[in-house]
Amino acid sequence: QEKNKQILVLGLDGAGKTSILHFLALNRVQRSVAPTQGFNAVCISTEDRQMEFLEIGGSEPFRSYWEMYLSRGLLLVFVVDSADHKRLPEAKKYLHQLIGTNPVLPLVVFANKQDLEAAYHITDIHEALALSEVGNDRKMFLFGTQVTEDGSEIPSIIQDARDLIAHLAADMSDQA
Ligand SMILES: Nc1nc2c(ncn2[C@@H]2O[C@H](COP(=O)(O)OP(=O)(O)OP(=O)(O)O)[C@@H](O)[C@H]2O)c(=O)[nH]1
Ligand SMILES: [Mg+2]
Numbered sequence: 001q002e003k004n005k006q007i008l009v010l011g012l013d014g015a016g017k018t019s020i021l022h023f024l025a026l027n028r029v030q031r032s033v034a035p036t037q038g039f040n041a042v043c044i045s046t047e048d049r050q051m052e053f054l055e056i057g058g059s060e061p062f063r064s065y066w067e068m069y070l071s072r073g074l075l076l077v078f079v080v081d082s083a084d085h086k087r088l089p090e091a092k093k094y095l096h097q098l099i100g101t102n103p104v105l106p107l108v109v110f111a112n113k114q115d116l117e118a119a120y121h122i123t124d125i126h127e128a129l130a131l132s133e134v135g136n137d138r139k140m141f142l143f144g145t146q147v148t149e150d151g152s153e154i155p156s157i158i159q160d161a162r163d164l165i166a167h168l169a170a171d172m173s174d175q176a
Helices: 017-026 060-070 085-100 122-128 155-175
Strands: 006-010 039-045 050-056 073-081 107-112 140-144
Touching: 006 017, 006 060, 017 039, 017 050, 017 073, 017 107, 017 155, 050 060, 050 155, 060 073, 060 085, 073 085, 073 155, 085 122, 107 122, 107 155, 122 140, 140 155
Parallel strands: 006 050, 006 073, 073 107, 107 140
Antiparallel strands: 039 050
């Protein structure tokens, strides 16, 4: 049933998936984050419902699971390291492979690590990931985020993103 579908959180290793989930769930920055070896399920309660997030590790051995779980996804949250310029083409390749299998799955992209000096601005991330090509029938959102202890401004973006994800997830469940 759609109600049991999860919000998939995918993206290359080190992009910040676990860090973002921790912040979304607890409004706090996690100090030492270990790479996710397999799956990381996080349940977040909003006023009227629960959201189930499923992160799948971004390291090579776990990427083969991404597509398998996509059919069970309510929406896709894709996280990139905005400062990892070298691997943006790889991230783009995986993203387009994933969404290619489902023309309507809503997409929320986090251009993470905006605190780093080398970070690309979201307009450059939009271009690097070819987000203009994700399809006209799909809802797509892009957030510039950072999960750091200093600077109180940006984490409010993560809270906005959480509200948006809650709305999208509710829409998708109600459609079922
Ligand atoms: N500077 C900076 N570092 C970050 C940010 N978000 C996460 N990190 C750090 O980046 C590293 C990787 O973060 P994770 O959250 O483990 O990344 P992940 O996408 O879950 O990685 P896998 O589980 O291996 O797929 C950790 O050392 C985090 O502390 C950010 O916004 N800015
Ligand atoms: Mg992780």
